[in-house]
Amino acid sequence: MQAANLIDLDDVVHHAGGKPILSVAHLSLPPGRHGLLLGPSGSGKTTLLHALAGLLVPDRGRLSLLGHDLRAIGDAGRDRLRADHVGIVFQQLHLIHAVSIADNLRLARGMAGKAPDEKGLKALLIRVGLADRMNALPADLSQGERQRVAVARALVNQPALLLADEPTSALDDATCDGVIDLLLEQAALSGATLLVATHDRRLMSRLPVLLELAKPMERAA
């Protein structure tokens, strides 16, 4: 039997402020095949990542994650699926600045209802090169180090799907390569499939599956 796609979308449309902000006819990602969600600014990439993570329900269409219909399973089902199977590196990182980087990871585990795992947490921080900074506050780290914390935090619950929103667009070529190397390496070590949303076309050669989004108005024209 063929494995279900990790992600499947059909005829998904979402509106905000009275206008369409996301329109996808069809899009899918098989498990284990890293994807690049490419689209111009304003094409709905962040909106789509949020929908895949179950953080919003689009107005119309079918979205499935790991064979689960995200609309049908309700709020509690989406929260459970996200906690168990999705890690997100947000564009603005959204670290909790009042607590240490280790506590940022501990909180992500606790909020997913998972038992503490100090050994796993230490191993993750070693993997991203921050074991010696685990008691530092996010404000004491460089932006690149904070991004490493955000990647570690996204992986702390061993997700099947790792989402990253615009992780490279403001970076020079060498730093951009380093960030994608980090995401690919950490996704591989965690057994996660990576989906990067970006308008940064430099990433086209780095991820095997290309998923393209057009601006909803352009698609309709």
Ligand SMILES: Nc1ncnc2c1ncn2[C@@H]1O[C@H](COP(=O)(O)OP(=O)(O)OP(=O)(O)O)[C@@H](O)[C@H]1O
């Ligand atoms: N709550 C909202 N109310 C009104 N408009 C919104 C809302 N959320 C998003 N939008 C608009 O919807 C469009 C798509 O937003 P989104 O952030 O998903 O795009 P994006 O492709 O990720 O853009 P970028 O590459 O600039 O981050 C944008 O024009 C944005 O201004």
